[in-house]
Amino acid sequence: MITKVFYCEDRPEAILTAIYDAWADSTPNREIRINLRSEAVQVSFVEIQIPVESSYEKAEKVLLSVSKRLGFRVHRLIEGALCAAENDKADAIFRFLQYAFSAGHDVSGEYGTPVVMRLFELDRKARRESHLMLGFTRFSILPGNIAFAKIGPVNDVLPLLADHFAERFNTQPFLIYDEKRHRSVVYTPGEKWYFLEGELDLSSQLPALADEYERLWKRYFDSVAIRERFNPVCQRTLCPLHFREYMIEFK
Amino acid sequence: MDVRMSLSIEEKLEILSDAAKYDVSCSSSGSDRAAVKGAIGSSQACGICHSFTSDGRCISLLKILLTNECVYDCKYCVNRRSRDTVRTAFTPEEVCELTMGFYQRNYIEGLFLSSGVVKSPDHTMELLYEVLFLLRKKYRFMGYIHVKGIPGADSVLLEKAGFLADRMSLNLELPTEAGLHLLAPSKKEENILGPMRHIQGGIHGNAAASKGVYRVTREKIGQTQDVNYLWETALTKEELGLQVYDGVQIPRGSDRNQVAAVSGSSFMSGVPSRIQATDRYTPSSLWLPESIHREDRNWLASGKLSGFVPAGQSTQMIIGATNETDFDIMSKAENLYQNFDLKRVYYSAFINTTHDSALPETPDGPPLLREHRLYQTDFLMRYYGFQAREILTPEAPDLPLLYDPKCTWALRHLEQFPVEVTRADYGTLLRVPGIGPTSAKRIVLARRTGMLTFDALKRMGVVLKRAHYFILCGGQQLYRTRINESFISSELIALDREKNWQLLRSTNVRQMDLFADFQLYQPNTNIISA
Structure with missing residues (x-):
């Protein structure tokens, strides 16, 4: 039996496009797989590899039919899972959608069903980190009053952060750059935020002198700790080391 | 007292945050406010932690005192009058600039503003109000604000501040009146519970305020008999004891006797009588000082700020400074949840900073494990529907330290x-x-x-x-x-x-x-x- 394998980039819209293409394919579903391009490609005689050209149009269509036919909870699950760091996410979403569309209703509460449970786990992983990043993201103010933040999260949480900051800082132009995935979110007051692709080097733009508020913040950070309660293990549990690289108070 | 105003902002920040850090509360939860176009800030019901200090506590808010000058001499307090330490104060502008600067860089979720008592409780409360007003109006700050109520301050002043803040808290400090008398002779329990009752009335009148977890849990498991159902009933303005509403200005002082009657005699047991009505009272505009323009009043009253203390009130008790048992502490907390609709009670393991002779020495450090067990019990009461007397009894008044209170209960x-x-x-x-x-x-x-x-x-x-x-x-x-x-x-x-x-x-x-x-x-x- 020959399996068709759809290969796509690790981008939300690419995964959704792959799902669209795989769905449109006439091969019986169990003989279709979706892999991320980043995975080591194992050449096999019983696989046909089909690269996927990502298309925002197809991605939109998938999301639209999800929210129309399966409800907002499932839509939310898919959104979160698309941003997870796990390699099996594309295929997991595909399997989940096969199950959900055949059921034809909101299946988000069926934790006993393995495909649903897997999606729930992916969503939870991504959203846990995105919630932390709402607090841990640090902006510095560039000349021209543009707020700039560099992040390097484990999961692809940038799409999950954008709405929050666009709402909160609606008077302030800002740019959040994910240096692991070379993608940014750009926001200008009064407009919708958008993605900017590509590597970004703003180090020459950053002011040479330390910002006054950065100094104040570090001072504050040290002075509010209570020496008698010193507990770095607890601190590390709540604020793991890999986040600290991007947080000014730990530098 | 020599107050140094000439210190740099950096030095002031260090002194006034160091002096404020023993206040435990740092939550930014309970208030879900969408951002307003053209103004910076929003607030999320779940709360957001922005950093964690080396003691493992979260930083969510910029926690500072307006001043560490204080007329009181509470024996446990780092800011007590008789302590030899540098005194300083922020100007309102300085507090606002700091808050905005930190907020813009996403360091914080908002401001936690407390203060030592300058001159009198009324004067201090007025200073706090001034800062809050400046921050909301001039700087158009829509983030989270937690303000301390100063015990003994005029209720009108508390109310005014309450319309600008998300959360307000008065610290009970010690679980019993006797403890308070011993360590904080200038504070009286009724001066703390009275304003709490008053704020409760105001929150009850705010349709945008969220219910506390204690109540929500009991509704889910169908045990509503534990709770005084003030929440479900509509009260008149008079019953709420509110004086600031509808642009009507009640001369200060004229109503104080009446308020004292509500808070004095019946505050531990009494809940104002129920009235069957359909609408809850929502303040439509505010009484504000004459000097403030009408448009400003309208802006403040427009509902963008979600009304009076939308994130509810909290309090704090010091653990281990006096010899209360865990049973005393949790019974007190339960009473506060049931009768005062508190959102949170915080427990603060006693840290001996002043080494007063009336205080116990703590050579083993603060009682952190005991504090941890108390928090666990508190969560069992709020999130799990337990009652204090199921976990603790007068005969076995202390929690075992070896395993958590839920296991203790299950094993019994x-x-x-x-x-x-x-x-x-x-x-x-x-x-x-x-x-x-x-x-x-x-x-x-x-x-x-x-x-x-x-x-x-x-x-x-x-x-x-x-x-x-x-x-x-x-x-x-x-x-x-x-x-x-x-x-x-x-x-x-x-x-x-x-x-x-x-x-x-x-x-x-x-x-x-x-x-x-x-x-x-x-x-x-x-x-x-x-």
Whole structure:
């Protein structure tokens, strides 16, 4: 039996496009797989590899039919899972959608069903980190009053952060750059935020002198700790080391 | 008292944050406010932590005192009048600039503003109000604000500040009146509970305010008889005891007797009588000083700020400075949740900073494990529907330190176990060690459509290593274990041994600290000599 394998980039819209293409394919579903391009490609005689050209149009269509036919909870699950760091996410979403569309209703509460449970786990992983990043993201103010933040999260949480900051800082132009995935979110007051692709080097733009508020913040950070309660293990549990690289108070 | 205003903002920040850090509350939760176009800030119901200090506590808010000058001499307090320390104060502009600067860089979720008592409680409350007003109006700050109510301040002043803040808190400081009398002779319990009752009335009148967890849990499990149902009833303005509303200005002082009557005699037991009505009273505009323009009043009253103290009120008690038992403390907390609709009660392990002769010495460091157990009990009351007397009794008034209070309860009630997870109701599931509100909710949802397995339970978030002694899934135990008190308790103690050890020892076995132990950095001392 020959399996068709759809290969796509690790981008939300690419995964959704792959799902669209795989769905449109006439091969019986169990003989279709979706892999991320980043995975080591194992050449096999019983696989046909089909690269996927990502298309925002197809991605939109998938999301639209999800929210129309399966409800907002499932839509939310898919959104979160698309941003997870796990390699099996594309295929997991595909399997989940096969199950959900055949059921034809909101299946988000069926934790006993393995495909649903897997999606729930992916969503939870991504959203846990995105919630932390709402607090841990640090902006510095560039000349021209543009707020700039560099992040390097484990999961692809940038799409999950954008709405929050666009709402909160609606008077302030800002740019959040994910240096692991070379993608940014750009926001200008009064407009919708958008993605900017590509590597970004703003180090020459950053002011040479330390910002006054950065100094104040570090001072504050040290002075509010209570020496008698010193507990770095607890601190590390709540604020793991890999986040600290991007947080000014730990530098 | 010599107050140095000429210090740099950096020095002031260090002094006034150092003086404020013993206040525990740092939550930014309970208020869900959408951003307003053209103004910076929003607030999320779940709260957001922005950093964690080396003691493992979260930083969510910029926690500072307006001034550390104080006319009181409370024996436990770092800012007591008789203590020899540098005194300084922020100007309102400085507080606003700091808040905005930090907020813009996403360092904080908002401001926690407290203060030492300058001149009088009224004067201090007025200063706090001034800062809040400036921050909301001039700087158009829509983030989270937690303000301290100053005990003994005029209720009109508390109300005015309450319309600008998200959360307000008055610290009970010590669990009993006797303790308060001993350590804080200038504070009186009625001066704290009276304003609390008053703020409760105001929150009740605010349709945008959220219910506390204590109440929500009891509604879910159908145990509403524990709670005074003030919340469901509509009260008149007079019953709420509010004076600031509808642009009507009640001359200050004229109503004080009436307020005192509400707060004086009946505040521990009495809840204003119920009135059947459909609408809750919502203030439409505010009484504000004459000097403020009408448009400003309208802006403040427009509802963008979600009305009076939308995130509710909280309080704090110091643990281990006086000899109250855990039973005393939790009964007090339960009373506050039931009768005052408090959102949170915080417990603060006593840290001896002043070394007053009336205070106990704590050579082993602050009682952190005891504090931890009290918080666990507090969560059992709020999220799990327990009553204080189920966990603690006058005969056994202290919590065991070896294992958590939920396990303690379960071991004493083994006749109620094992629980069959495929059938047990939500309230019963909540009482199983290892199952919490979130996993209980998921269990209830999942079993409607399919079979439950131990694997699925684990992936849903049930802590099986604790729960498996107490549950059946489809009639079976995970392992064949005995339901036997001594067996289970020894197993459970082994699970937590390491964590408890750390909490008990955290201060004795301290990691060397370059800054503190080798003076690589100049602490406060050079400010004092400056």
